Amino acid sequence: MVEAKKIDSANAIVTGKIDNETLEAKKDKIAKEIAKKAKIQGFRPGKVPVKVVKKMYAADIEQEAISEAVKELLDEGIKQLGTAEIIGEPEVTKFDRKEDGIEIEIKVYTKPELNIGDEYKECVPEVELPEVSDEEVEEELKKIAESMAENKVSQKDTLEEGDIAVIDFKGYIDGKPMENGSAENYPLEIGSKSFIEGFEEQLVGMKVGETRKIKVKFPENYGAKEIAGKEAEFEVTLQEIQEKVPAEINDELAKKYMNDENANLETLKKFIKDSILQRKKAEVFQPLKEKIVECLVEKYDIDLPESIVEREIDVIVNNEAQKLSPAELKELQENPEKLKEFREKFKEEAKERVKLTFLIDAIAQKENVSVSDDELMQVVYYEALMQGQNPQDMVKYLQENNLIPVMKMNMVEEKLLNKLLEDKIKGE
Template structure:
């Protein structure tokens, strides 16, 4: 067996080999002999089936097994010559040539492996920024909002119509084409007017109603409504206003502070303000990080470091981006692509640079996270999925199982590591000032 290995760059290699037919025959005989010891065929005692009979009955499969064994040996020799371990290899080796002749089999294999990345000077890629400030006006405004939210509600005794900001206690029933709308009715429902809790036009038509009044209103469901069966359709609702409630004038005092800070023994308005200031600063910092600095940092890291990329991983990323693009296409556009493969190649080529950047960013993040000791436990991933599912009103276990089935958990984990790493780097930059 002749094996030749050539590194095309620091993340890819090409292997060419000539496998003698005699080597294949030797493997076939060995496999057949081993099989003969365990086969149970009619007319033969178990373990006494002649090899010739085994080869006649299972010849094609045995030959394929023998060829696969030879390829494995080629692969093992290639790794040895490259000085790589199996865990260094990314994805499955690609057999690009397997030609048989009378005497030999000529084969070529492409191997991709983890690139070595020198991250020296990565700190220079972290953008400079000013730490966000919180004004007294912002603290006071948030304090008023919190006080208003906690202020008790009372029944309105005054004889007036429903106004913006009131809480309406209503019974309602919806109809589409004179048929009762499934899930479109409720009794004693609390609706704050102006909250935009219902579809556009619903709350506005209730303004001016008085307690005990019944009114029929018409609305149109949005075209992008989550229930496609009623999206874009007109509906009628019969609404009865049973009661109007209003919030009492909010009080800002130490009692409010005690409600907002139950774990603080001596809660005061001043302490509450300090906590609000911290929260507002955290919110501003989070917004600055997520909307501006993290994308800039990733772009900067990708630009700063250059290294060879494993070709098979780049191709996988192109496939992913192509599939995303295909999902957004119309049936006519897809039909055109099916009839014109050159167009598909053209789209793939247009996605190559973006795919390379994405793969490059992933390798940088992975290497930098290891260097900085940043990691995410599997349990953290599960907890995050559960929390987000509950936020969306979905069944957490069903969402988790769906992600597992689609093989998305590693990607979710990598995204969490990236987020954690970028936050860590930006925090270090801020603390070093």
């Protein structure tokens, strides 16, 4: 006899009993299967008596018989629950051996029932986007021109901050030449802080053809340990002064910057204007997204699968535990009551996170918002390249730690909130 009873739309209990007759029948069947393949000394293959097999493999046979019976009981219970989508792992909460069999109780967790109308749209405010001025576009154009500047020989005869000094230098420590401490025609932008502290500053005021002795001290934490913390002297000759000349703002600049032979200054300006608008839109959207999320969590009251909430508490607790001192961590590990209190602190936060996940999923389906595998992989590859990692290694890590679904859901949330806000932009 199996009975499935819903606690609410996200949690159910399946109860039943495995009688001894059922268990024995399963043990016989399993033993017969083993007997066909078992190789036991004194018996021909396939001719081992079932009685011998049952005696030799008693514990394994019983375990397999119970597992099979529990699975059948659970399958029947899930069938009774109807179309509910099972999520998470079912949990055996009672396993009671009696004289006539085993009484079983299993908690089953299902996707909660959500009846989403249009009420979520009440959480989305109207959006007024700031305009992009011609001055902002021109300012960005200047920055692009500067970023594509060329170094040209300057007519100056005295080196100033911001100039590029083309220098020959030789370095000495304790009067001996430094290994890899010399170069010729080395371009150094004065003020870039790319050399040891104090080096660039001492070059200011030099004239072309002049030679100076520069004294500096290598930092204590310098990468090359053999010279870390040591004083050095450099003999520097200024061969040439160069200055950065911004690129001309014209169609050629547009072609180079956009890597498009068909581009011109007008298409570049439009691209810049759109880029600034997207940046401003992101700045306007971000605080509104946070308010939408808070509103959704407050607006809806839904049943939550206990196992998913507990799993989310685990995630939060693990993250928070990393902030604790070794002594605090040890106390938690050794004191079950303290650990229970610690977990309880994050229960509401975990519930809100789980609730939001189900809400976002349901609203995204209603709004026809989804994230394809291609979109996901593009983001993964981009993140990997930004962090200087191998994209395949990052994909493997995400898969092994079951983080792909989490990442995909985060992307769905971002995409959905953007769409909801885009739909509320005034004048569009």
